[in-house]
Amino acid sequence: MRVTKKLLLGTVIATAALTLAACAPSTGTTSPTESGEAGPAEITVGVITSETGPLASYGKQYLDGFKAGLEWATDGTDEVNGTKITVEYRDDAGDPDTAVGVAKELIGDGVNILAGSASSGVAAALAEQAGQNKVLFLSGPAAADAITGINDYTFRTGRQSAQDVATAGTFLGDLEGKTVTVFAQNNAFGQGNEAAVKAILGGKGATVNSVLVAEDVTEFTPFAQQVLAGSPDLVFVAWAGATSGAMWQAMSQQGVFDAVPVVTGLGDSATFGAYGEASEKISFLNHYFPGAPDNEVNDTMIEAVEKAGGTPDLFTPDGFNAAIMLVQAIKEGKGDVDAMVAALEGFEFDGPKGKLTVRASDHALIQEMYQVKLVSDGGAFTPELVDTVPADEVAPAEKQ
Template sequence: MRVTRKLLLGSVVATAALVLAACAPAADNGDSGDGGSTGPSEVTVGIITSESGALASYGQQYLDGFKDGLDYATDGTNEVDGIAINVEYKDDAGDPDKAVTAAKELIGEGVNILAGTASSGVAMAVAEQAAQNKVLYISGPAAADTLTGLNEYTFRSGRQTSQDVATAGTFLDDIDGKKVTVFAQNTAFGQGNEAGVKAILGAKGAEVDSVLVAEDVTEFTPFAQQLLAGEPDLVFVAWAGATSGAMWQALVQQGVFDAVPVVTGLGDAATFGAFGEATDKIQFLNYYFPGANDYEINSTMIDLVTDAGGNPDLFTPDGFNAALMIVHAIKEGKGDVDAMISALEGYTFDGPKGKLTIRASDHALLQEMYQVKLIKDGENFVPELITAVPADKVDPAEVK
C-alpha cells in the first residue's frame, strides 16, 4: 500500500524530530540450509504507552489486554513458528517528546515493531518516526482520524473518532434530512467534534448545526433553552472537564431530554457515575464494555484479564487486538517490515468485538460499535446493551 495523506478531521500534530542516521536493520532471517528462509530466532516488540500521567488508566487497560492477548495468541509460549517474541515496555507519560525518545531508543536497538499509545498527539509523533525509519507501528486507543491512512507503516488496533460519530447517527432510523445539533465547548475538542459530525453525518444527508459554549461558562440554562429553540431531531454532546455535571443538570431541568434524543459517548467504568440525574436519560454510543457481546473470544479475554488481577474495560480490546495482529504479522512476515505490512493489509480476524478487518487501502480497523444505556445497580450504574451496530453501518470514509 502507498497512501497519499489527506487531512480528515482536526489538525495534524506537527512534531519536529531528527531522522535516525540509519533505518532500523532488517530482520536477520535464518537459512534452513536448503535455500528456504526460516526467519529470525527472535523478534523484539516495543510497547510505548501511558503508564503514568493523565491517561495512565487507559494505558493500563491496553497493557492488560496486550499481555493476555499475547499469551492467548501464542498458547502461553510467547513464540510463533519458532520465533521468540520479546517485549520491551516504555512509559510515554502522555508526552509526545518522551514517546519520540523512546521510539528512537527502541529503533536504535534494532526494534522494528512498535505499538501502544493512548494519546492521539503521542500517536501522531510515533507514526512519524515509524515512517521515517521504516518500522511497523500499531497505534492503540488513540482515536484521531488522521492516523488512518497517514502512512504505509501505521495501523491501529482500536476504533477512530469517525466510527463514534457514525454510531451517534444510528440512534435515528434515517439520518437523511434530519437536524443534528452539536452541543460542545468552544475549544479545539468541541470544534473537532463539530467538524466531525458535519463531515460524517452531513455526508449522510443530515442538517448539522451547533451550540458552542465558552469554556469558562458555568451557567448553562440559556444554552439548554437555545437547544430547545432549534428543534433538532438529535443532540450530540461532546463535553469534557469539571463543568460536565452542571451542564447535564441544566439539560434535565430545562426539559431537553423530554423533547429530543440526546447522545454522547460512554467512556470507561470510572465515568459511569458522572452524569447525575441525566444518567438514565442519555443514549450512549459505545466502543466497548465487557458485556457488550457474547463472543467466545471476548469471554476468554475477560477471564484472562480478570484471572491476572485486572479489570476489563473500554480499551482492553485494543491491547488484545494488537497482540493478535503482531503475532499474525510475525508469523507471516518473519520480522521483515514490508512482509508484515502485507500480512496485515486486508487481514480479517476474530477479536473481543467479533470479526474485525484491516482495510487494505488505508489501514482503518472495521468493526461493530454499540448503542448502550446506563442502569442503576445498587449504588452504581452499569452499562446495558441496546443494540450492536454492524461494522458496515459505521465504516470511516476511505482515505485515498
Template sequence: MRVTKKLLMGSVVATAALVLAACAPSTEAGGDATPAGPAEVTVGVITSESGALAGYGKQYLEGFKAGLDYATDGTNEVDGIAIDVVYKDDGGDPDKAVTAAKELIGDGVNILAGTASSGVALALAEQAAQNKVLYISGPAAADALTGINGYTFRSGRQSAQDVATAGTFLDDLDGKKVTVFAQNTAFGQGNEAAVKAILGAKGATVDSILVAENVTEFTPFATQLLDGDPDLVFVAWAGATSGAMWQALLQQQVLDTIPVVTGLGDAATFGAYGEASEKIQFLNHYFPGANDHDVNATMIDLVTAAGGTPDLFTPDGFNAALMIVHAIQEGKGDVDAMIAALEGYSFEGPKGTTTVRASDHALIQEMYQAKLVADGDTYVPELIAAVPADEVAPAEAE
C-alpha cells in the same frame, strides 16, 4: 483477502519491533539454507500510564498482555523467537511519546504500538513514516489516523464508527440540525469532522461548540446549546471533566429539551452521568457484556485472572497483540512484509470478526447501542443492539 478464523497457537504477540538480531540459517533436507526468524523480538508499547488518560492506558495494557498470553499460549515466544516487551509512558504528551519512539527505534525496534491519545498517535504515525517502522495505534479515535500513511494501522475503532453508530438511533436526518459538543482536542475535532461528513451526507446541517480541554465550568456552554435549538446534540467527551459537564447539561435542562447521543465511556464514568443516565442515548465501542463471542469470553477470563478488569479499551490492546502476532508470523520482522500481512487481514477478536481494510487500514468491527440502567446506587450498561460491522464502516480514506 485472506480470512483467518483462528490464530495458530504458539504465535508471537507484540506491539512493537524486531531487534536487529542475527538470523541463523536453517536447512531443509535436500534444500538450500533458508533464513530462520530472529532470535528475539523487542516490542515497544507506548501509552498513557500517567496523566489524564492513565485509566485508558491501563485498560489497553491489560488487554495487550492478555492477548500476548492468548496468542503465545503463555510462553511469550513463537517458533523459537523470544518476545521482549518494552513499555513506555507517554503521559498523554506528544513530545514525550516522540522521544520514547526515537529511543526505541534507535535501539532497533521496528514495531510500535499503543496510546490512548489521538494527538500522541498522530505524532507517532509521523515517526513511523519517517523511520519506516510498523505502528499499530491503540484506543486513539481520530479519523485522521486512517490512511495517514502506509506504516500506520489501528487496533480500535475510530470516530467515524462512533458517529455512524449514533446515526442508527435516528430517523431521517434530512433538514435536521445537529450540534457537536466536544472538547477542542484532536479527539473532539475528529468527531466534529466525522459528524459533518457522515450525518451531513444524510442531509443534516451540522454546527459545533468546541470547549478547551482545561475548562471546568460548563453552564455557559449548556446555555449555548439551548440557544442554538438543534434537533440533536452529539457529545464527544473524554477525561476527568465528564461528570461536571453532564451535570451542567442536566441542571440547565438540555437533556429534557434536546435529544442527546454520546459514546458510553469506561466503567469509571457510569456513575458520573448521575440522574442524566437514563436520559442519554449511548453508542458503544465495548463493554464486557456487549456480546457473547468466544474470544471475548476468553479475554475476560485472562484479564480477570491477571487481576485486571475488562473495560472499554481492553479489546484494543488484545487486538494489537493478535495483529502483531500475525505480522511477525508472516513477515519475520521485515516491515514491508509485515504490512502486507496485515492489509486485508481478518481475524476473530473480542468483538467478533474484525478486518483490517487493505486500502486505508481502517479496522472494520461491530459496534453497539446501549443504555444505562440503575443497579443499586450506581448504573450498569445494558445492550440494546449489536450493529453489524459493515453498517458502520467508515468511508474509505482517499
C-alpha cells in the same frame, strides 16, 4: 464453533503487497528471510503507552489486553514459528516528546515494531517516526481520524472518532432531512467533534448546527435553552472535564431530555456515575464494555485479565487486537517490515468484539459498535446493551 488460534492467525485476505524503498533494521540472531524459510530467533517489540500521567488508566487497560492477547495468540509461549517475541514496555506519560525519544532509542537499538498509545498526540508522533524510519507501528486506543492512512507503516488496533460519530447517527436511522445539534466545548476537542459530525452525518443528509460553549463557562442554562430553540431531531454532546456534571444538570433541568434524544459517548467504567439524574435518559454510543460482545474470544480475554488482577474496560480489546495483529505480522513477515505490512493488509480475525478486518487501503480497523444505556443497579449505574451496529454501517470513509 471456535476457530483455533493457529488457523485464526493464519487467515489473510490477500490484497496488494507493498514495494517499499528501504527495509528497517531487524533484531535477533538470524536475518529475516523470504517466505517459507525460518524467521529470526527473536524479535523485540516496543510497546509505548501511558503508564503514568493523565491517561494512565487508559494505558493500563490497553496493556492488560495486550498481555492477555499475546498469551492467547501464542498459546502462552510468547513464540510464533520458533521466533521468540520479547516486549520492551515503555512509559510515554501522555507526552509526545517523551514518546518520540523512547521510539528513537528503541529504533536505534534495532527494534522495527512499535505499538501504543492511548494519546492521539502521542500516536500521531509515533506514526511520524514509523514513516520516517520505515518501522511497523500498531496504533492503539488513540481515536484521532488523522492516524488512519497517515502512512504505509501505521495500522489501527482500535476504533476511530469517525466510527463513534457514525454510531451516533444510527440512533436516528435515516438522516435525510433531519437536524442534528452538536453541543460541545469551544476547544480543539469540541471543534473536532463538530467537524466530524458535519462531515459524516451531514454527508448522509442531516442539517448540522452547533452550540459551542467557552471552557470557562460554569452556568449552562442559556446554552441548554439555545439547544432547545433549534428544535433538533438529535443532540450530539461532546464534553470532557470538571464542568460535565453541571452541564448535564442544566440539560436535565431545562427539559432537553424530554424534548429530544441526546447522544454521547460512553467512556470507561470510571465515568458511569458522572451523568447524575440524566444517566438513564441519555443514549450512549459505545466502543466496548465487557457485556457487549457475546463470543468466546471476549470471554477468554475477560477471564485472563481478571486472573491477572485487572478489570476489563473500554480499551482492553484494543490491546488484545494489537497482540493478535503482532503475531500475524511476525508469523507471515518474519521480521521484515515490508512483508509484515503486507501480512496485515486485508487481515481478518476474530477479536473480543467479534469479526474485525484491517482495511487494506488505509489500515482502518473495521468493527462493530454499540448502542448502550445506563441502568441503575444498587445505587450505581451499569451499562446495558441496546443494539449492536454492524461494522459496515459505521465504517469510516476510505482514505486513498
